[in-house]
Every structure is written in C-alpha cells, then in structure tokens.
Amino acid sequence: MMKNYVVLLAERAITFPDAKCRGHCKRCTNAAMARAVQGDSATKFQENLLKTMIQIENTFFELGRTCQRNCLIICDRGAMDASAFISKEKWEAMLLANNWNSVELRDNRYNHIVHMVSAANGAEDFYSTEDHACRSEGVELARELDYNAAASWIGHPYFDVIDNSTDFDKKMNRLIACVCQRIGIDTGDRLNVNSKKRKFLVKTPLLPDSEFPPFQDFDVVHNYLQSDFRKAQVRLRKRGQKGHWSYIHTVRKFHPTNGQSVEVRTQLTHRDYLNMLPQRDDAHFTIFKKRRCFIFNNQYYQLDIYRQPTHPRCRGLVLLETYSAAYDQDALLASLPKFLTIEKEVTGDPAYSMYNLSLKEDWKTSTKYYTGSDNNGQTKCLTNGHSAEKFNGLSNKLNGQSYNKVNGHNEEKTITYSKINVHKMNGHEQTNSHESDVNNCKNINGVKPRSPKIPKNDSIKV
Secondary structure (H helix, E strand, O other): OOOHHHHHHOOOOEEEEOOOOOOOOHHHHHHHHHHHHOOOHHHHHHOOOHHHHHHHHHHHHHHHHHHOOEEEEEEEEOHHHHHHHOOOEEEEHHHOOOOHHHHHHHOOOOOOOHHHHHOOOOHHHOOOOOOOOOOOOOOOHHHHHHHHHOOOOOOOOEEEEEOOOOOOOHHHHHHHHHHHHOOOOOOOOOOOOEEEEEEEEEEEOOOHHOOOEEEEEEEEEEEEEOOOOOEEEEEEEEEEEOOOEEEEEOOOOOOOOOOOOEEEEEOOOOOHHHHHHHOOOOOEOOOEEEEEEEEEOOOEEEEEEEOOOOOOOOOOOOEEEEEEEOHHHHHHHHOOOOOOOOOOOOOOOOHHHHHOOOOOOOOOOOOOOOOEOOOOOOEEEEEEOEEEOOOOOOOEEOOOOEEEEEEEEEOOOOOOOOOOOOOOOOOOOOOHHHHHHOOOOOOOOOOOOOOOOOOOOOEEEE
C-alpha cells in the first residue's frame, strides 16, 4: 500500500525486502534463532545477520543512487533492530568490534523511522499467529518485543510512532501521510491528519534520570544562516552522541497564498557543514541544547534542555515537544509524562520560538525581527524583514517554528527511509563542537556556498 501510494504521487518506490514474506525475512530469522541459540552464539548470530543486512541494504541504496528518477527505498526492519535481541553490553561490544556506532547505524543510515505498534499492543482482538509465517509469539511476548524494537530507534532525529488508536484503514492513512509529509509530497485533503506539533514549558529542576523511561540524550547545536530568500529562515543543525555527528540544512519558507510554511531539510556531509557555517547570521546567537528522546504511553517525546553559552532568556529553559491531535486541553495535559511538571502549553507562542530565542536583540522591540499582534488580534511575523501572518489562530510558521507536521502515533512496524532524494531528509539537530567547527572552516567569507547535494534516492524502514 505504501509503495503504491508513493508511486502514484511521486515517481518510484523500491521495497526491501520483498513484501511477501517467505519465512526467511529478518523477523522470521530472528525469531527462529532466538529459540535455537543463546548467549554468545546469539550475539554472534546477530552480528553476522547485521553484516549481511547492511550489505544487502547497501546494494539497494546503490541501485537507488543510479536511478534516473526520484526514488524512495522502503526497508522492512533496519540495522538497529539487532540491539533489541541482545543486552546493551553485548550490543556496545559488537559496535566496538566492528568499528560501528549508533549515530551512523541509526541517524545517518536512514532518513526517517516509522514504528507501527503491534496489534498486540492496543488491538489485541486483531492479533493472530494464524496464516502468518513471521509470527509465532503470543500476545505478551509480542508486546514486549514490539516495545524493545521501538526503543532501539529512540533518538533518531525523525522518528514517528503510529499506534492503534484508530481502525486499520486510518492507521494506514496516518502512516502514508506521515511518510509523504516527511519527503515533501503534497497529499492535499486525501489524507486528513489532525495531528500537529505541541510544545510545553517544563518546570525545573528535573527529576533524576532514573525516573525517566528508557531515553537517548544528544548534544544539539543550531546556527541560523543569512538568507537571500524572501520570507525564509535558514539554519544548520548538528546532532550527535559520543563524538559522532549528523548534520542538517533546513530552509523554512512561508507560502504567501495558503498561510502555510514549507520546510526543506537536506542531510549534509561534515565538509558541507563546515563550508556553510561561516554564513551564520550575526543577529543570532548559536543555540546549544541537550535533547532527550523517549517514549511514554506509546507517545514519542523530545525534551530540549537549553545549555550555556546562551542568551539570558534561555537560561534554565526546558521545553517538551510531541505531536498530538487532541483538542481537549485538559485531556492533553493529563496524558503528558507524570515525571515532568508542565507549567503551560506554549505552542505558537513567539516567546518560545527557537528563532526568537536565538536573537541577540529583544524580538518584541526589534524592527527587523518583530512578532506582535495587529489590531485584529492576528499575529504578524517579520522574518528577515518580511511579514507573515498567523494562520488559523496558530502560527504555522512562527519565527522558525513549524506546527503542521504529521502524526506522532504508533503501529506495528518500523519504517526507515535511508537516503531519500526528495525534499525532506533526515538528520535534524546537531551537537556541540562549538567554535572548533568555525576554526576548521576553510574558504567562503563573502562567497556564497554551494547548495548541498541531495542524494538521488532515499530509503524508508518499515
């Protein structure tokens, strides 16, 4: 279904492996071997299986790169799934022995991860092992394995969870809408997804790490760049763990006719990042954050903890972000993590826009970057000196913040796009190596950097 829809709206989709399971897919093999081998043998099996999987994926990725048309590669399962079947210590040892790291296997290899929550978690009446060659486990074990599989992808910069809160057809529509939105395909009103990005101010101090569910922490660095585009914001993000980084270039443009903002994200090489960094806008501070990613009640959350050096307005600032279609404010607040103290929702509040937070001058009095209300109560945003209006009561593109993404729900698979050659690419935030990046930059003072090349194909893990 995903393949057919993408081909209809775009150009070409490649599925990997074959959608019709013949009993030798990674899920089947893992399940069978988990029963047959234990201990060191199980670890060695996962290592060999992962090596085989990487080689097969690389073959498909190369096929996509040589394709003359835009190409989407859809992977069933991905490299990080192996970590769900062995202990953390053995997984770390496996990475070290093979010179692998989680940032490369999880963040840089795939452009988007979509985890579809198993029917065993929320739709138990529909869970069955009959006529399903890949399935042999009961509901309880299936639920546990599904949780472990989702946890293995926590921290990917573009991770969506599709749950069982709707019927199956709507679940599939949410999946398709999520993927299409991420790669920049306009679905029009064919897929009505009400989910949007919500942001909350969190009171500090935070509880100890032991009070959190399993999480991944990342260092993130944001730099806004000078822009020649009218009504556009351009930024670089660096995100990583343990000295391994991924890089993203983001352009956010305001559409003059429909009031919506469009984001184009491009994954960069380290060299491209260094070449573009000197184009930083001197009107903005560099933003440093620790980003904590976790799942609570089948909902994916990102907790941004602002770090020094920064503007005084950012000191001690902690913001929680998620996607939700809930209309009832009380119900939404009640569903948020209990181990966090939520002060208020700040979705659409220009005071908590990262773009405004990074400004060196006061955004409320600035003549170049002003956001306030006109006589009709509508918010006007001056982005790079140009005006943009608030849309439907919420700023669709409020000084660098976009609120009209898709889904944050869960379901029974995990989609990973690895190298998508269309508009949106993964990568997102980044991490500190602060001024060292600037010192390492060569050339281009006053010279406009070349636009980063977008790979000619992409891949998704389902």
